[in-house]
Amino acid sequence: MASLWSKISAILPFNEEQFPLQFTDRVESSVLEMLKRCRRQLYSATTSASHMLNAQIILDISWERLNTGTWRQVDKEWRRVYSYGCLFKVAALCHGNPSEDEVLQAVRTCDMGLLMGAAIMDNILQVIVQILQQETRKSAKEEDENEHSEAKRIKIASPHVPVIKEELAVPRIKCPSLESFNTNYLLPLKPVILEGITDHWPAFNKHPWSIEYLRSVAGCRTVPVEVGSRYTDEDWSQTLLTVNEFIDRYILNKDEGKALGYLAQHQLFDQIPELKEDICLPDYCCLGEGDEDDITVNAWFGPGGTVSPLHQDPQQNFLAQVVGSKYIRLYSPEDTDKLYPHQSQLLHNTSQVEVENPDTERFPEFAKAPYLECVLQPGDVLFIPVRHWHYVRSLELSFSVSFWWS
Ligand SMILES: O=C(O)CCC(=O)C(=O)O
Incomplete structure (x- = not known):
């Protein structure tokens, strides 16, 4: 060298x-x-x-x-x-x-x-x-090359895949025009799944994202990782690991019995520009008032079972699914009073309710809150309007990318 x-x-x-x-x-x-x-x-x-x-x-x-x-x-x-x-x-x-x-x-x-x-x-x-x-x-x-069969060794958990009721399903639309998206979804702040808008991403074609690919572009890079099932749990913490260590420990589960780990962060694409080149900003972001430079691009990479508790964010969001699938529930900000946000300043944007296992005695109003739900599949992009509450559970090994824009 x-x-x-x-x-x-x-x-x-x-x-x-x-x-x-x-x-x-x-x-x-x-x-x-x-x-x-x-x-x-x-x-x-x-x-x-x-x-x-x-x-x-x-x-x-x-x-x-x-x-x-x-x-x-x-x-x-x-x-x-x-x-x-x-x-x-x-x-x-x-x-x-x-x-x-x-x-x-x-x-x-x-x-x-x-x-x-x-x-x-x-x-x-x-x-x-x-x-x-x-x-x-x-x-x-x-x-x-020595470990090429590792993808086959990933333990396939049998995830609980919810059956989506038709009347609660987030609507789906294929490549709408900018005008149609603006009129029917952005202005009225209605969630929708956009289909077919990521077909040209290198992440699906030129460099299909996989564990091997991640190892090759980022294996030796040190990144922040969340450890624990969900960030509201007491034993949840953050640590720094290389991408290879994260994959070995939390995706391939070499340390049996360990907590779940989630590589959920916004710096990943700045740190590893090759990965950023594999994805594209959705054109619809131009309908916002902010500059392209103000768009935050987040990576969400983890095994099946990682949960992002019900929470809301202050920006519009396009959540794009690249690998695996995720179950998602959405609640309107109008129903915030039925969602029991935490009282503390730090967690005031997060609900206290465990969405798929609610404590109905402590949170009796929760069952009355209307919601939409979906299973997000590779290629799907979910529009989560600003301040819409969202709950996310990965059903298997999953890599998603979200774009926060205004
Ligand atoms: O995919 C996830 O686990 C969470 C995504 C999310 O909360 C977001 O993009 O704001």
Whole structure:
């Protein structure tokens, strides 16, 4: 991997003078001095253990700042310092002739910077991680070939598939015109399943999404994962895992008896642009008032049985099913009083009711709330109007993508 360093150094500024290190005085001068020392070392001909040590000092100091107070209170300057720490650590790891393990550590370091830091130097960590991934892909491919039958080993749970009553079924429509969608669904805020609008997505054709494909484009990438059946449960938590670890542990269930895991997050497509290229924004988003850049694209990847409790969101939503199927219930915001939202500020958008097993004594009005339901199949896109309550349970291994837009 000797050429790796030449690829990385080619995207670094040409010399120390051109390497930006500008911070406000909220970053202490001692930290700035340490950053400058790392910068000097980056351009020195020799490498020594102190390069790694100094990068780690920056990471440790900024990590403490990142973990003080709530995330909103964290000063962006400290997130930038953290990203610089990641950049210097990656340089220390990849200088010379890094081992496979050092390259994997460098990928993880870039991901930590992308997740916890703030963009620096035209998002240089994103560019570096692409270079690193090209190196790791070769060995990942070999492993894939050895494990090519793993998809067949996925335990098929026998999910409880509800029978959808015709009168409660979310209507379906094939490729409506923009005008027809606007008049009949968007303006009156009525849910509908749009069929046939994802046929051209590479995720269904050029690169059909599968466990093998995910391993090949993102296996070594570190991502946040939700652990637990549902986010309202007390034992629910979040952790960081590589996509390979997530698949082994929660999709292939190698650790028998573990809780459910859900890769549910909005950064995935920014972190792994190859995956974003496999999906397309639905044209209907142009009917909104917001900019295309304001659309949030979320990934929802998990085994059968993951549940998103009944909740509402402040934006319009297109929920597209790519792999597997999901049972979904929708309630109108007009019926919020029958849905018993949690009292706390944090969960006020989430109902206390377990939709498929309601406690009728505690929540007597719930049974009176009218609803629509559906089983979302690959290729279907469900329009969930703004503030419509939705409950989602995956019936099998599932990957969906949602677009939040205004
Ligand atoms: O698919 C899921 O589990 C939840 C989707 C969701 O809540 C959303 O897109 O807002």
